[in-house]
Each structure stands twice: as C-alpha cells, then as structure tokens.
Amino acid sequence: MTTKIQKAACIGGGVIGGAWAARFVLAGIDTKMFDPHPEAERIVGEVMANAERAYGLLTMAPLPKKGKLTFVKTIEEAVEGADWIQESVPERVDLKRNVITQIDAAADPKALIGSSTSGIMPTELQRDMKHPERMFVAHPYNPVYLLPLAELVGGEKTAPETLELAKARLAPIGMKGVILKKEIEAFVGDRLLEAVWREGLWLIKDDICDTETLDDVIRYSFGMRWAQMGMFETYRIAGGEAGMRHFIAQFGPCLSWPWTKLTDVVDLTDELIDKIASQSDAQSGAYGFRELERIRDENLVGIMQTLKGSNGGKGWGAGKLLSEFEAQLWANAPKPxxxxxxxxxxxxxxxxxxxxxxxxxxxxxxxxxxxxxxxxxxxxxxxxxxxxxxxxxxxxxxxxxxxxxxxxxxxxxxxxxxxxxxxxxxxxxxxxxxxxxxxxxxxxxxxxxxxxxxxxxxxxxxxxxxxxxxxxxxxxxxxxxxxxxxxxxxxxxxxx
Known part of the structure; x- marks a missing residue:
C-alpha cells in the first residue's frame, strides 16, 4: 500500500479543516472539500491565501504543482476516490460520530479516516462504523499548514497498522505523526495546554498580572525553550552535568508546595470573562484576525528557519524536519x-x-x-x-x-x-x-x-x-x- 496520499477529502472547512486542505493542496494533492456553510469557499480561500504566503516565506525549495481544491455538495462526493479523509466538524460527539459514520459508509474501505477532534476519544467516534479499524484521531495544531505535528490516537477497534500507515503518509507532506500508546481524553498536547490555561486564568482572576504580561512571560522565556527542545529535554539541561536525576532531586519537592491551583478550577463568571476579554482587546485589538494570522505565520517561519540552520547546519526539532522536507521537495522536483x-x-x-x-x-x-x-x-x-x-x-x-x-x-x-x-x-x-x-x-x-x-x-x-x-x-x-x-x-x- 502506498505511503503517499494520492487524493484527500476534508469534511469541515473551518479554521482547522481549511488549514488541513491548504497543507494537502500545497503538497500537490488534489483535495475535495465539503462544508455546508454558505461562505465556506471564501473562508477556506482566505486560509489558503495565507498558507501560500507563509510557504513563500518558509522555503525556497520548489513546491510541487498545486493540487486542485474542489468544493462539493455532499460527503459522498467528497470522499469518492480519497485515500485520506480528514473530519474537522464542530466538537460535538453526536455530530462527529454521525459524520464519521456517513464517511465510513461512502468511502473506500481502505481509505484512512482521521478526526481533528481536540479531545474526544476515538472509541466513541468509531462506535457505529462498519470499518472502524481504519479510523483514528489525527489531532493537529493551528496553523496546520505550518505546525508539523499530528497526534495519532487509535480507538479500541483501530488496527495498529492504520496508525503506522497514517504516520508514514504524513511524512511526505512535511508533518510528524506521533502515535500515542493509549487513548485518553484531550490526548497529550491539549492536556498540557489545559493545565497552563487553567493556571493562567487564576493568575488573571487574582490580579497577579494582566493577559499581556502573562503572554510575555511565556514568549520571552520558556516558550522559546519549549519550541526547540520540549519540556523534558529542557529540564535535563537544567539539571547540569548530573542530568535529569539531579533536576528531579533538586526541584521535585516543589511539586508538593502550594504553587499552583491546578486542582482548583476557577469559576468563569461573567465578570472574569469580561476582564479577560477587555485585557485581550487592549493587547491585540489593533490588529485584524487575518493580520494576526500573518504575523503569527511570519514568527513561526522565522523560528523554523533559524532551527533549520542550528546544530552545525544539521537542524534541530521542527527545523530539522523542515530541512528533511525541503530535501524531499528538491529530490522530487522536475529537472530544470x-x-x-x-x-x-x-x-x-x-x-x-x-x-x-x-x-x-x-x-x-x-x-x-x-x-x-x-x-x-x-x-x-x-x-x-x-x-x-x-x-x-x-x-x-x-x-x-x-x-x-x-x-x-x-x-x-x-x-x-x-x-x-x-x-x-x-x-x-x-x-x-x-x-x-x-x-x-x-x-x-x-x-x-x-x-x-x-x-x-x-x-x-x-x-x-x-x-x-x-x-x-x-x-x-x-x-x-x-x-x-x-x-x-x-x-x-x-x-x-
């Protein structure tokens, strides 16, 4: 079975679905899109425009000929002939399960079906499928066309080879699939993010800082460390020559200190919501939504380009992955x-x-x-x-x-x-x-x-x-x- 995606289908064309479509199309894959929203073509078109702009900044390697993006009127039309189908409809179990069951009934039995859900367990989504062995969660991060990670999570009926094949098919489009050993609500990334988000809400509620200060603490410090090494490798270095064991021995006792409120959930009152919203407006309200997207894309491109040249030119983290992706693009480009x-x-x-x-x-x-x-x-x-x-x-x-x-x-x-x-x-x-x-x-x-x-x-x-x-x-x-x-x-x- 080929490890390259030949044709893709995107069911749902919002922020995530549109960006999945951009990732596929810019990798040269013909893609069909189904979304009943009356302005779906405009919305996805704007995402596609930003993605093309970002790719123009990201790499000078010759991209393949753009795939064709076709909007269709039914799920059945969208999945016909597709070997990768990505569901990205709103985050409701009943809606997602119903859509995935329709996809399952219409798609080629060998087609892979990924869900972009950010937290629903795949076992719940594959309940009514005839071919549940090929369904899994492919949870990406926004913007999908730039951030290369997808968490691959199987349900009780997912075949192990399905996840391996999904991982292999993501590589040629510049993405890294990470396979989770077990399914769990919100997977890995969102569980970590939720913990930081919860603590952040308390810091705002208790007037320790405002939203801009909190964002500055992240983006000017550990955010950059995490961008290129993650959490555990960063802490290993913090342990000095003695490594992780020393770090845990030195800082492990902090876990029992009352530093955070992660076991105490903040009450999202109207007053707190207004407080957060007004501070956020003051922080970023001068920029339009698409403009913020473009600024975000430029920043991510700059980080990835820098990481590509690190480690003596061998690359590091997402930069190393970009370097490998570019090498593949050069290798597959038509001879000039x-x-x-x-x-x-x-x-x-x-x-x-x-x-x-x-x-x-x-x-x-x-x-x-x-x-x-x-x-x-x-x-x-x-x-x-x-x-x-x-x-x-x-x-x-x-x-x-x-x-x-x-x-x-x-x-x-x-x-x-x-x-x-x-x-x-x-x-x-x-x-x-x-x-x-x-x-x-x-x-x-x-x-x-x-x-x-x-x-x-x-x-x-x-x-x-x-x-x-x-x-x-x-x-x-x-x-x-x-x-x-x-x-x-x-x-x-x-x-x-």
Whole structure:
C-alpha cells in the first residue's frame, strides 16, 4: 500500500479543516472539500491565501504543482476516490460520530479516516462504523499548514497498522505523526495546554498580572525553550552535568508546595470573562484576525528557519524536519530545463524572508550574497550539476566574486536574478548576475562570479564531466554575442 496520499477529502472547512486542505493542496494533492456553510469557499480561500504566503516565506525549495481544491455538495462526493479523509466538524460527539459514520459508509474501505477532534476519544467516534479499524484521531495544531505535528490516537477497534500507515503518509507532506500508546481524553498536547490555561486564568482572576504580561512571560522565556527542545529535554539541561536525576532531586519537592491551583478550577463568571476579554482587546485589538494570522505565520517561519540552520547546519526539532522536507521537495522536483538562447537566464525568484531583514527593515548584505549563491546553484542544476553529480565526487566551488549593492530590498519584496554567461571554458564558469525587484524592475545589486570545477576525491581542479561541459557550452555559446556588462572586471571603488 502506498505511503503517499494520492487524493484527500476534508469534511469541515473551518479554521482547522481549511488549514488541513491548504497543507494537502500545497503538497500537490488534489483535495475535495465539503462544508455546508454558505461562505465556506471564501473562508477556506482566505486560509489558503495565507498558507501560500507563509510557504513563500518558509522555503525556497520548489513546491510541487498545486493540487486542485474542489468544493462539493455532499460527503459522498467528497470522499469518492480519497485515500485520506480528514473530519474537522464542530466538537460535538453526536455530530462527529454521525459524520464519521456517513464517511465510513461512502468511502473506500481502505481509505484512512482521521478526526481533528481536540479531545474526544476515538472509541466513541468509531462506535457505529462498519470499518472502524481504519479510523483514528489525527489531532493537529493551528496553523496546520505550518505546525508539523499530528497526534495519532487509535480507538479500541483501530488496527495498529492504520496508525503506522497514517504516520508514514504524513511524512511526505512535511508533518510528524506521533502515535500515542493509549487513548485518553484531550490526548497529550491539549492536556498540557489545559493545565497552563487553567493556571493562567487564576493568575488573571487574582490580579497577579494582566493577559499581556502573562503572554510575555511565556514568549520571552520558556516558550522559546519549549519550541526547540520540549519540556523534558529542557529540564535535563537544567539539571547540569548530573542530568535529569539531579533536576528531579533538586526541584521535585516543589511539586508538593502550594504553587499552583491546578486542582482548583476557577469559576468563569461573567465578570472574569469580561476582564479577560477587555485585557485581550487592549493587547491585540489593533490588529485584524487575518493580520494576526500573518504575523503569527511570519514568527513561526522565522523560528523554523533559524532551527533549520542550528546544530552545525544539521537542524534541530521542527527545523530539522523542515530541512528533511525541503530535501524531499528538491529530490522530487522536475529537472530544470532551459533552452540556450541569447536571452538572459532567469535563475531565481525569491521573496525577502522575515529572517533576511536587519534592524532597519532592509535585507542584509549576507542575503544579497545568498540570492547570488542560490542563483549560481540554479545555473549548475541547469547544466546537470545536481545532488547525484556532487555525491559522485564532482562539484563547482566559488573562488571569486564582486558585488555591488545599489538599492534596498524590504520584507516581502519579490525579487529575481538574471544572469549572463561570460567567456569561460567550463572548468571555470564566469557569470554576471543582476538582482532586481519584481514590482518595479529596480536594480538592487549585481554580482560578477567565478566558479571552479573540482574533484572532491582528488582535492584539485579538474575539467567537468563531458555531459556537463556540453550543456555549459550551449549556454556559453548562446551568450557569446552579448556585450560584456559595463561594470564587469571592476575593482572595488573603481569608477564606472
């Protein structure tokens, strides 16, 4: 049985269902959506727009061709031909059970059926199914299209291989499925969140702090620690060289101290609700809902991009998962093709990521260099220097470059890089590149660039393999008639 989702169905198109659809569609999966809400297409369309924007910031790896999102009028139409069906209707046992039973009756018996429930036990939901062995909880976190975790929870009648298959099918769409050993109300994540939420309500009620202060305590301290290491690994480090045993011995007695009110539930009176709501409005009311979503997405992208480069470039946590997902995207991307002609080569079309800007809000010098380096890599792929070529012991190394920074790029700007191949023999690749802003064609920077072909096994410069040299010569010959750019060969500070 294939471990890739071929066709997906989403039943329910709210915040979670719409984001599931975005995750599927942006992974290249045709998806059908059923939601009787009269504005479902608008709502899901807005979620999809934010998801596409976030992916444009998240990765420069080539995404697959977008899947087709089709809205249908019945559950039966939605599940026809689908091998992954995700139920995301409102959190009521009777409603969910009824919908899942309808899905079960109409779907292929081998199709996986996941529920997005945040706390209902799967045994309750699969009660009336004919094929309960393929039903499970796939509890995601918002936004589903960015946060990669799904808790996979089976009920009494769920087959163990169903959960393993679900985990395998999530991996190609950039998600990590974690299988719980037993079902329990609210699973793992929401039980932890509920504990923090309950204590937070008491801190607000007792006027210890306001909502903004409480959020600041989380986001400026342990929230960042948890984002990349979780709870237990963080506490292991807190134990010093002696590790977790020392931490528990040192801080374990605190559990018996009356620090929290987790066994005492706050009474959510109208007065307390008004208090929390008014403080929250003061904290975030200046932003619209979709704008807050976009700010959240940018922040998450920045964290994940940073984590991708940590651990000596190997990545860490969600960043390591992103790196693996990007490697898969590159591996599955169509081989780049371009016919040699006298036209400049458009090699790269990046956007300015949140992590690319400095304190002035402008793209940093390093990222200008990255654009040119990535464009050079794109040219190498055009002539056949791909990962297989490098793995076989051949590569090109940059040996010299001269950049001019001419204008500013700002967050969100769409850019592109064009290149001209200057006279060179293939053992050396000499190019001249222009970085421009797409909206007004403004010239932002130029780069004169020289690469040298090397054998990593021999540790010296050697000619490229014949197939690569042949492709390179096609582009070099096509550009031989172009005039040499005016500033090619300049030295630093030299007048034009």
């Amino acid at each position: 093709e371009a016919k040699a002609s006298a036209d400049l080569l458009k090699l790269l079309e990046p956007k300015v990521h949140p992590s690319w800007v400095d304190y002035n809000g402008h793209m940093t010098e390093f990222r200008y260099n990255q654009c040119f380096a990535d464009a050079a890599d794109a040219f190498l792929r055009l002539i056949g220097v791909d990962m297989d070529y490098v793995a076989a012991g051949h590569s090109y190394y940059t040996v010299e470059a001269h950049n001019q920074w001419l204008d500013e790029a700002k967050l969100g700007d769409a850019l592109f890089v064009e290149a001209q191949v200057l006279p060179s023999d293939g053992k050396r690749i000499h190019t001249y590149m222009w970085l421009r802003r797409a909206s007004d064609n403004a010239l932002l920077a130029t780069c004169e660039h020289m690469m040298l072909h090397v054998s990593s096994k021999e540790g010296k410069s050697v000619p490229p393999l014949p197939a690569v040299l042949e492709k390179f010569n096609q582009f070099a010959d096509a550009h031989a008639s172009l005039p040499v750019p005016e500033t090619a060969g300049r030295t630093v500070g030299q007048r034009k």
